[in-house]
Amino acid sequence: MSSLSPQERRALIGEAEKANVSGRATALTAISTLRPWGVALNRAFFFLSPYAPFLHTKLKKLSFIHFARWVIVDSLRGEDFKHTHQFFESNFNGTSSQYIDAFSYVVPRELGATFGVSYGWPGPVPAAPLKSFITRHEYTASHFYCAYPQATTTMILSSLEVKKRLADLRVRARDMDAAEFDEAWNEFLTEVQHHL
Amino acid sequence: MRPFGEPSLDVRDVQGNILRGYGFAHAAYVWLHVADEAAGRAWVKAIIPRVTTAEPWHGDKPETTLNVAVTYAGLEALGVSQGLLDDMPEEFSAGMAARADDLRDAGEDRPEHWDAGFGTGEASILVTVSAQNERALDPAVDELTGEVDGKKISVLHVERAALLDGSREHFGFSDGFAQPAVAGDGNVAKPGDGSPEADGRWDESPLGEFILGYEDEDQQVPLAPRGPLGRNATFMVYRKLRQDVAAFRRALRERAAKLGLDDEELAAKVMGRWRDGTPVALAQGPDGHEQYLRPERINDFRYEDDPEGMRCPLGAHVRRVNPRDALGWHSTRSRRHRMIRRGMPYGPPAPDGDADDGEDRGLVFIAFCSSIRRQFEIVQAQWCADGNIFGLGEDKDWVLLADDRPHAKMTIQGHPPKFVVGQPRMVSVRAGEYLLVPSIAGLRELSR
Amino acid sequence: MSDRNGQASALNIFTPIRPGEEEALHAFLAALPRGAGSPLARSSPTHFARWVIIDRLPTECIKKPDRLRRTQLLFTSSFDGDKRSYLEDLVDVLTEEIPEIWGRCEGCPAGPAELVDWLLDHSVKSSFFVAAYNQSTVYDVRNALAAREQTLAFALRAQDMDAEQRLHAFREAFP
Numbered sequence: 001m002s003s004l005s006p007q008e009r010r011a012l013i014g015e016a017e018k019a020n021v022s023g024r025a026t027a028l029t030a031i032s033t034l035r036p037w038g039v040a041l042n043r044a045f046f047f048l049s050p051y052a053p054f055l056h057t058k059l060k061k062l063s064f065i066h067f068a069r070w071v072i073v074d075s076l077r078g079e080d081f082k083h084t085h086q087f088f089e090s091n092f093n094g095t096s097s098q099y100i101d102a103f104s105y106v107v108p109r110e111l112g113a114t115f116g117v118s119y120g121w122p123g124p125v126p127a128a129p130l131k132s133f134i135t136r137h138e139y140t141a142s143h144f145y146c147a148y149p150q151a152t153t154t155m156i157l158s159s160l161e162v163k164k165r166l167a168d169l170r171v172r173a174r175d176m177d178a179a180e181f182d183e184a185w186n187e188f189l190t191e192v193q194h195h196l
Numbered sequence: 197m198r199p200f201g202e203p204s205l206d207v208r209d210v211q212g213n214i215l216r217g218y219g220f221a222h223a224a225y226v227w228l229h230v231a232d233e234a235a236g237r238a239w240v241k242a243i244i245p246r247v248t249t250a251e252p253w254h255g256d257k258p259e260t261t262l263n264v265a266v267t268y269a270g271l272e273a274l275g276v277s278q279g280l281l282d283d284m285p286e287e288f289s290a291g292m293a294a295r296a297d298d299l300r301d302a303g304e305d306r307p308e309h310w311d312a313g314f315g316t317g318e319a320s321i322l323v324t325v326s327a328q329n330e331r332a333l334d335p336a337v338d339e340l341t342g343e344v345d346g347k348k349i350s351v352l353h354v355e356r357a358a359l360l361d362g363s364r365e366h367f368g369f370s371d372g373f374a375q376p377a378v379a380g381d382g383n384v385a386k387p388g389d390g391s392p393e394a395d396g397r398w399d400e401s402p403l404g405e406f407i408l409g410y411e412d413e414d415q416q417v418p419l420a421p422r423g424p425l426g427r428n429a430t431f432m433v434y435r436k437l438r439q440d441v442a443a444f445r446r447a448l449r450e451r452a453a454k455l456g457l458d459d460e461e462l463a464a465k466v467m468g469r470w471r472d473g474t475p476v477a478l479a480q481g482p483d484g485h486e487q488y489l490r491p492e493r494i495n496d497f498r499y500e501d502d503p504e505g506m507r508c509p510l511g512a513h514v515r516r517v518n519p520r521d522a523l524g525w526h527s528t529r530s531r532r533h534r535m536i537r538r539g540m541p542y543g544p545p546a547p548d549g550d551a552d553d554g555e556d557r558g559l560v561f562i563a564f565c566s567s568i569r570r571q572f573e574i575v576q577a578q579w580c581a582d583g584n585i586f587g588l589g590e591d592k593d594w595v596l597l598a599d600d601r602p603h604a605k606m607t608i609q610g611h612p613p614k615f616v617v618g619q620p621r622m623v624s625v626r627a628g629e630y631l632l633v634p635s636i637a638g639l640r641e642l643s644r
Numbered sequence: 645m646s647d648r649n650g651q652a653s654a655l656n657i658f659t660p661i662r663p664g665e666e667e668a669l670h671a672f673l674a675a676l677p678r679g680a681g682s683p684l685a686r687s688s689p690t691h692f693a694r695w696v697i698i699d700r701l702p703t704e705c706i707k708k709p710d711r712l713r714r715t716q717l718l719f720t721s722s723f724d725g726d727k728r729s730y731l732e733d734l735v736d737v738l739t740e741e742i743p744e745i746w747g748r749c750e751g752c753p754a755g756p757a758e759l760v761d762w763l764l765d766h767s768v769k770s771s772f773f774v775a776a777y778n779q780s781t782v783y784d785v786r787n788a789l790a791a792r793e794q795t796l797a798f799a800l801r802a803q804d805m806d807a808e809q810r811l812h813a814f815r816e817a818f819p
Contacts, residue, residue, distance in 0.1 A: 005699040006667065022678060024584075027694055029718075033702040033709065046772040059774075061524055064584075067692055067722035068774040069654050076658050077766055078750070081710045085701060087656065087768075089720055091692040093584060098574065105528045120705040126414030137702055139718075141694040142673035145684040147782045148691075151789055152584045156777055159788035162795050170818045178807040185810060186612040189799060193613035194504065194587050196796045454804060603796050617800050 007139055019140050020096070023149025025066065028090045028099065029139045038117020039072065039084045045113050046070060058107050064099065066091040066146075066153050070114060086118065093152040100131050158195035165192055204380035205403065205410070207250040209428040209635045211263050213326070213538055214406065214564050215250055215381040217372075218261050220326040221359040223540050224337045225434070225560060227313065227352040228344065230273040230320040235348035237274055240264070241643035242343075243323075249636060252382065260327045260336045264639060265432050265631035267291065270320030274642050276425075283421035284632075287569045288431060291315065292628040298573055300581035303598065305625040311436070313352040314627035322434065322631055330358070353627075355436065357540035357560045365541050366439045366557050367595070367622075368463075370473035374495045374518070376401050376534040388495030391527035391534070392520050399531070406430055406536055408566050413532050418566040425642075428635030430564045433535075433572045436627040437596075439558040441546035444595075444622045449550065455614045465608050466594045466616065468512030477508040500526075505609035510586045513595045516579045523585065533579075535563040535571050558623070568630055596623050647770045650778025652691070653730065654770045655721045657763050658698070659749040660714035669717065670697050672744045686737035689724040691782055695745065696720075717749055719763075724781040727767075731760045794818075 020027045034042060059065070068090040075081055092099055103111050108124035115121055120136075122129035148156070169188050173181055203215055212218065230236035248261035266274070268289045271281060287295055293307035293315025301307075307315035323340055327333040333356075341351050365371040377385035379400040390398030404412035408420040409427030420426030445459075452462040460482055464470045468477075474485040477497040488494055499515065499522035502508055508515055515522060523529035543557025565571035578584075583591035592599050594606040598621035606616040634642060647654045661669055673695050676682060684693050698716040703709040723730050735742065735756045746752045746759065753762050777785065798817050802810045 006670070007697065007699050019674065025692070027692075029694065029696050029720075031698065031702065033706055043771065049772055063776070065774060066776055067652065067654075069656070069720075069722075069770045070772045071656050071768055072771045073658075073768055076660075076716065076768070078660050079710075079713055082708060083706070083710050085710070086771075087718075089694075091722065094578065095574075097570075098578070101532070102529065106525055119702060126416055128414055128416045136704065139696045139698060141696045142670050143676050143678075143682070143684075144692075144694045145678070145682045145690065146692050147685070148785055148789065149679055150590075151785070152589070153776045154584055154587055155589050155792070156780075156785055156788065158587070158589070159785070159792040160777060160780060163788040163791040166791055166795055166818065173811070173814055173818075176811065178811045181811040181814065182807040185802070185814070189612040190610075192795070193607055193609055194510075196589075196607065196792065196799065603793065603800055605796075605800055615800055615803055617803070 019142065020144060022144050022146040024093050024152050025144075025146040025149055026092055026094065026096060026099070027141050027144045028088075028092070028096060028134075029141060030088045030134055030137045031139070032086050032088075032115060032118035032120070032137050034072070034084045034086050035117050035119060036084075039074075041117055042070075042072060042086065042114065046072075052110075058110075062102055062106060063154050063157070064093045064102070064152070066093075066156075068092070086115075088114075091146065093154075096134075097131060100134060101127050104130050162192050162195045203250060203382035205250075205407065205428060207252065207382075209637055210250040210407065211633050211635070212248040212250045212261060213263055213324070214430055214536065214633065215378060216252075216383060217375075217538055218248075218257075218326050220261065220328050222328070222330050222333050223324060223326040223357045223560075224333055225353075225355040225357070226323040226325065226337060226340050227319050227354070228321040228323065229313070229318045229350050229352050230270060230348075231350070232348035233273065233275040235345070236270075236320070237643050239321075239344070239349055240274065240639055244636065244639050244643065247636065247639065257328065259329075259332045260325055262336070263324045263633065265322045265324070265434075265633045266642070267319050267321075267629050267631050269317040271632065271642075273320045276642070280421045280423070280425060283419075283426070285419050285431075285567065285569065287573060288630050288632065291317070292433070292435070292630050295573065295630075298577060300577045301625060302581075303600075304621065305597075307628075310625065311353065311627045314436075314629060319352055319629050322432075322629070355542060355560060357542040360541050360545055364471070365559055366441050366543070366546060367444050367467075368471045369467055369469060370471065372537065372539075373473065373491070374514075375536055376406075378406055378536075379403060386491055386495060387493075388497060391531035392498050392500070393526045399527070401531065401534055404566060405532070405534060405571070406564055406566055412566060420566075423641065424637035425632070425634055427637070429638050430566060430633045431568050432631040432633050433561070433563040433565070433568060434627075434629045434631060435561040435625060436542075437559045437561050438556060438624045438626050440552070440622050440624075441557065442550045442552040443620060445550040447618075447620050447622060451616055451618075455608070455616070457614075462616070465509055466512060466606060468508050468514035475508070475514070476512065477502060480507060505607075506611075509606070509608050511583055511588050511591055511594065511606050513580075513593055516586070516593050517575055519579070519586075533571055533575050535565050535575070538562045538564065558626070564633070592619070594619055598622070646773055647727070649773045649775040651724060651781065652773075652775040652778045653723055653725060653727060654773045655719070655723070655727055655730070655767055656770060657719045657767045658716045659719075659746060659752070659763070659766050661697070661717050662748055662750050663714070665748040666697060666699065666715045669745065669748045673697075676741075683738055683741050687723070687730075687734050688782060689730055689733070691722045691724070691785070693719070693721040693723070714750065717745070722775070727764065728760065731763055732756070735759050735763075 071087040074084040104127040111124040325336045377389035377400040380403045404410035408429045448459045452459045474488045475497045519530045539562040580593040599619035604619040608614040696718045
């Protein structure tokens with residue numbers, strides 16, 4: 001136990017789970033060290049990513065991430081690094097374990113693309129060594145805040161959709177009679193039923 | 197009943213009723229508390245010859261069967277070494293009661309309301325006796341309870357269970373026939389039992405999803421203690437669920453008429469199957485079920501062509517507990533969350549009508565899996581006690597869970613949708629434990 | 645390299661903790677009320693934020709791993725708008741807590757304006773920032789969630805109404 005950092009000790013004691021959770025939001029913070037030849041690859045991947053299909057289809061379909069980021073760190077004030085490190089954080093819904101499962105099974109190649117150049121990377125599948133890798137590179141937040149802890153990403157996206165359509169219906173309803181509104185209401189409900 | 201074949205593991209070492217159900221109509225769950233280590237170990241030693249294994253029956257079936265499972269507290273009471281105890285998965289060590297928050301158990305379902313002796317660490321050993329006939333059950337139970345002295349080992353509770361007519365459960369639904377297809381279990385897999393994959397294929401689950409010591413879906417051997425305790429064994433979830441039949445019937449009746457449905461249709465929509473077992477995904481109305489009421493058809497369906505829930509509602513019970521391909525990418529996100537279920541109803545059948553006769557009845561829910569957290573807890577907490585993964589926000593399983601939020605509802609998707617408004621309590625958790633079902637070698641280890 | 649996605653912004657700030665004060669800092673942060681009672685709730689543009697103590701860097705499989713001279717306090721935030729205004733507001737609403745948080749870091753300046761500069765100086769740019777609803781502020785999100793609740797509440801009531809009643813009730817609920 002004495003060779004563990006306070007962070008590692010906290011994780012072992014299980015403080016990790018509660019501290020990293022706020023309502024339905026879970027925080028994941030991880031740092032890995034990039035192999036020298038991997039730094040440029042990662043920078044290139046991130047540069048090109050906004051144009052990559054996986055973001056718009058698979059990740060959207062998985063829909064449990066609120067905000068996430070990758071940060072390549074080659075120096076910090078007052079520190080002298082020989083290596084380049086990559087810090088990753090995610091704010092998402094569900095357990096850490098479900099999160100990693102989903103990525104490991106649904107987008108293994110993309111996961112490999114962003115973490116594959118890290119020292120110690122075991123490969124995206126199977127999930128167990130991957131979970132172990134993340135756990136060993138994970139940090140417990142001392143304080144984690146979410147402005148809307150009861151809302152999941154899916155609920156938020158649904159809410160934005162409902163709000164938009166409701167605003168539209170509100171306007172149209174002003175000039176309708178009962179029969180017209182009845183039809184419009186049923187149409188509205190049919191359109192938003194998966195968002196309510 | 198599935199035709200016999202030889203499972204591909206040592207059938208004399210694995211306990212029975214896991215990979216293949218006995219199919220007996222009566223059971224008794226005898227809960228023991230072990231207060232003395234030596235007495236406990238001696239008891240285990242003596243019971244080993246009577247434990248029913250997974251060996252196939254050729255010829256006559258036995259009159260009774262007997263199986264043994266142990267809680268974490270039980271393992272401690274039997275003096276298992278700290279090293280082996282530390283090897284146990286966290287949720288098993290904690291026990292179901294301590295996992296109430298993780299399970300999202302709320303209100304009356306929480307352990308403080310459970311039957312005496314459960315969730316307190318008192319339950320050490322569960323002996324499950326099953327019998328074809330009720331008359332054979334009592335002597336077997338008496339023998340067990342008679343063997344313990346009441347001090348070093350005492351009987352905490354005996355729960356009796358029995359199949360209802362037509363293998364129904366108390367809400368009237370045909371139950372127990374849909375089980376995961378497992379590779380090497382010696383059973384012939386029926387369409388629909390496996391995990392749905394491309395080209396109409398149904399994949400069998402690897403043995404390690406249900407039996408410790410074998411490779412699971414990740415080609416890894418699941419977390420388990422070293423040595424005999426972690427091989428040819430499985431984890432068991434025991435959860436006694438009281439069912440308020442009167443409340444269920446009343447809840448359906450109050451809502452059905454308003455929605456322009458009859459009670460049977462509403463019952464089918466909330467459950468995802470008609471009472472005769474026909475999947476709502478296949479049959480939208482009460483007629484024409486005969487063609488589905490055969491073992492090869494009754495479970496043969498997918499959700500991929502019903503992504504909006506227009507045929508089987510997204511929140512229907514069977515869709516929640518076994519989403520098949522409803523979560524996208526075929527069964528990628530569901531295949532690691534299957535459970536073998538061997539539960540049985542308890543209590544007398546409810547009389548007709550919705551008057552409450554005050555009798556205690558329900559389901560002794562029993563599941564076997566190699567990871568309680570992944571296969572039971574996630575299904576219970578994330579798929580039943582929540583709806584987010586199905587796009588249903590905070591909606592909970594309408595049949596299984598009460599929801600006292602002001603706008604609790606279940607949506608029956610459609611053009612336009614119908615809302616089942618209000619979600620009263622119809623099922624409550626009365627007792628629960630997590631157990632290890634050791635192999636015969638494991639039992640020997642516990643009796644040394 | 646981007647700290648923006650739509651109208652959402654990212655900040656990642658690493659500040660060195662004064663040796664010996666790491667545990668006290670963690671204890672202070674861990675004891676802060678969570679949820680709506682968190683000091684960060686006073687910062688209305690903040691969607692998600694966290695303070696994480698980074699006391700080690702990876703060592704496995706690395707021949708000569710880097711070691712931190714100082715344990716770092718990492719602050720990250722996903723918020724609305726531009727960084728400087730955000731930090732100016734943050735520093736203001738956290739006046740009471742700052743001495744126990746950044747005040748425990750080496751070189752932390754006294755005045756708020758200097759603190760904002762110092763924090764920006766210690767920030768690292770994100771390489772890639774993902775935001776699921778990148779056009780919505782915190783206010784927009786909360787507003788939308790409320791709209792959904794109201795719509796649902798109405799839909800459940802309206803189910804039993806006839807067409808006339810429903811139109812009337814809708815106009816009342818959503819003028």
